[in-house]
Amino acid sequence: GQQVMQIPQYQHVQEGEDFTTYCNSSTTLSNIQWYKQRPGGHPVFLIQLVKSGEVKKQKRLTFQFGEAKKNSSLHITATQTTDVGTYFCAGPQGNKLVFGAGTILRVKS
Amino acid sequence: KAGVTQTPRYLIKTRGQQVTLSCSPISGHRSVSWYQQTPGQGLQFLFEYFSETQRNKGNFPGRFSGRQFSNSRSEMNVSTLELGDSALYLCASSFLGTGTLQETQYFGPGTRLLVL
Numbered sequence: 001g002q003q004v005m006q007i008p009q010y011q012h013v014q015e016g017e018d019f020t021t022y023c024n025s026s027t028t029l030s031n032i033q034w035y036k037q038r039p040g041g042h043p044v045f046l047i048q049l050v051k052s053g054e055v056k057k058q059k060r061l062t063f064q065f066g067e068a069k070k071n072s073s074l075h076i077t078a079t080q081t082t083d084v085g086t087y088f089c090a091g092p093q094g095n096k097l098v099f100g101a102g103t104i105l106r107v108k109s
Numbered sequence: 110k111a112g113v114t115q116t117p118r119y120l121i122k123t124r125g126q127q128v129t130l131s132c133s134p135i136s137g138h139r140s141v142s143w144y145q146q147t148p149g150q151g152l153q154f155l156f157e158y159f160s161e162t163q164r165n166k167g168n169f170p171g172r173f174s175g176r177q178f179s180n181s182r183s184e185m186n187v188s189t190l191e192l193g194d195s196a197l198y199l200c201a202s203s204f205l206g207t208g209t210l211q212e213t214q215y216f217g218p219g220t221r222l223l224v225l
Contacts, residue, residue, distance in 0.1 A: 033213070042199055042216040043152070088152065090214075095165045097142070097214065099152040 004091050006100030014108050019076040021103035023089035030092055032065055032072045037102070038085040046074075046087075079107050111136065113202050113217035121223045127188040130220045134181050134202030140164075141183040142214065143175060146197040155198075158183050159205075187222075195224045 003026045013019050023032065031050045035043040047056055049065035049072060056063045062075045076083055086102040114133045122128050134141050142165075143155040154167035158177035175185040181202075187194055198221075201214035 035214075035216075042218050043201075043214075044216065045213045048213065090152075096154050096157070096167065098154070099144075101151040 004089060004098050004100040006089055006103055008103055009101065010104045010106075012106040012108065013079050015081060016078050019079050019083070019105055021074050021087050021089075021105075023072045023074075023091075023100050025070045025091050028069050030069075032069075033090045033097070034063060034072075034074055035088045035090065035099075036085050037088065041085075043088060076105075079105070081107050081109050083107055113200060113215050115198075115200055115217040115220050117220060118218060119221050119223075121225060122190050123225050124190055124192060126190050127186065128190060128222060129184055129186045130198055130200075130222075132183045132185075132200035132202075132217055134183070134200075135215055138202035138204050138215070139181055140203045140205060140212075141177060141181065142201045142203075143183070143185050144199045144201065145169075146199055146219070147195075152199070155185065190224045192224050195222060197221050 005024045033048045034046040037043045054065040060077045088102045090099045116131045140159045142157040145153045157165040161177045172188045177183045197219045199219045201216045203212040
């Protein structure tokens, strides 16, 4: 079945540095979603990308969907301590939503 | 609008017991999906219910079951608990549920289950 791989598993950055997490699918995706889970919390929807090559921004967060619709990335500019958490991508497999393993972000102040 | 609620929030059980977890979706949402989250396996899809029918199912043994009521509230049951069932169980609701164009999933706070 379809797999959604995320890298890196874990990243520890200094406050103010940039951060990027990558998501790769073994098959073409109709769309991709990104979620953030704070420590001790639950996943919260961030954004959905649908179009090939789509780029969306939310303040310091930039989301991209690859031209082939098989990969995606989330880039955070100038990280802040409030950015800590686990970032998940998720793509549809048939009628199910398949989540990547997530990237844990830690920010040193 | 109130968010997704799950009860109980924490639960301790012993091996061999059974457990029932409850999820109340956002008002108006008809789809409820259940996920198991563990440090090693990430978020694993259990099943989805829509209009009282199980519409999708993940790769979990038959010990894991669920149901949905006419008011869209859902329960999941795990029978004959094993140590490996210790996890955070999350439910998520959406209006129409999973499909070709995925809707946003609104997650509840989860039920943390510990099996001793």
